[in-house]
Amino acid sequence: MEINNISFSYDQKVDQLKSVQGEIPHGKITTIIGPNGCGKSTLLGVMSQNFAPRAGQIILDGKAIPAYKPKELAKKLAVVHQHNDAPSDLTVEKLTAFGRLPHKSLFSPNQEEDEQAVEWALTCTNLLDKRKLTIDQLSGGERQRVWIAMALAQKTSLLFLDEPTTYLDIFYQIELLELIRNLNERYGLTIVMVLHDINQAIRYSDNIMVMKNGELLMQGAAQEIITVELIKRIYGVDVLIKEDERTGLYIVPVGI
């Protein structure tokens, strides 16, 4: 996926994204980091066709995304949002099956394929034994996994996640990130996510995009781009950057 010179504005006065130029490497995990309000989620929204850019375009498989019909796009790209609504009495299984919508057509019901996809999505997200439970019976971490299961049931090669670990405690955060890595390694899914935790971004992604004030400052592997100067420049925080045999690169904030 290519990001071609994207500018975007909510109110047509101030640009939230300023000529963003970048590329999402195929089959890799890309994480967008940056301070609050820098346009991370907005960029993700533009890339998933939720917002129309003021200028520029997003190219997916050689075609600009507005040229896709909604269902065609939904076969290539699935999104897990930060906030989600669903009727509280919906079961895990039924919500996951919503992900089959892009593959449904009035004339060729493909029930077997639908069932297999739902089964696979529930297996990946470790929700098989919870399938009959309703959404309000689940914990926060499980609920987030159901939304991922719904996105997986779409059987896309691209998966976007907007701050998937927010509101989760550390166990569920790590569980979720391991799940995401697993999806990438086993099924070759191309993943783009927004994270706040820089150490998690370093540890779980192949490619990091650094944003500030609506601009994409740089992108690349953590080892190449994460420096003391960069963190100071985008967050205004002084950090130590360490390397450990087991964890690889990590940062420790020491002051502002």
Add this chain to the structure above:
Amino acid sequence: MNKKVLSMAVVIVLLIVVTLVSATTGSIKVGSLDLIQGLFTGTNKSVQIIKDLRLPRIIVSLFVGAALAVAGVLLQAVMRSSLADSGVIGISSGAGFISILFVTLFPKLFFWLPVFAFLGGALACFLVYALSWKAGLSPIRIILVGIAVNATFTGLGQSFNYRGSYAVTQVNQATTSIFTMKTWTDVEVIVTYGTIGLILSLFLSSWCNLLSLQDKSAQNLGLHVARARLIISIVAVLLSAIATAIGGLIAFVGLLVPHIARLLVGSDHKILIPFSALAGALLILSADTLGRTVLAPTEIPASIIMTVIGGPFLIFLIRKSDRMYGN
């Protein structure tokens, strides 16, 4: 699952019972068996009178109830607010007002009443959307704007009633909801349009389900959100307009029935819509039957019975229920 099946069965049984009771009670009384026999043979005189006078009224009540209840479900799905109802947000009063306006100006076009009602309902619905749209739909703003639109159309409609006896008798049908004097012509109209609307609404159930997610989630699943909203709204307007054109203004059905239905069968529209149709039919038929038998020979209009039951019941539901949109 059991609760759903049980609720469905209970409503169907009650519907049959109330229909039979309604057909056999009143100033002319016949037994249920005589009635059914008479309808097929056509030899029983009382049954013939019932067929001409009471049966149309029963069928109209059933369809008005079903149409209003389903319109309520659809509007609630589209507007993501459990307070949306064609009576509350002005679709019914818009339908009523435009019908009166046109029928007063062009009395010869009386036959086209349903069309005018539909146009009026669509106008009101459009106004509600257009005036409450501000970078997306906010349930609360829709309801507030809807109440204002409703007040405007109700006022305009009532101003016609003060024009003198001519207007009142001519357009009575669209403003009050006494189900007396319903003929087989009314039945034809409401059964035709009502059936179309109800069948279409069954096809819309999966869209309604998707709209209960966030708009952007539904969009990322490949749903054309704006188009789905528009089509569901059109069907909702069709149903409430036809109910208003034939049955008059009846508040609360679209509010009350979906609420009870959600408590009983859950929020999956595949069952919520058919269940609401049956429960709405049951409610209005019961209200009408009650209205014409309690103080016989005086009649209490079904709409009045509905508001009297509806108000307290709604308060009860709001205090009890936690399964609502928007919280």
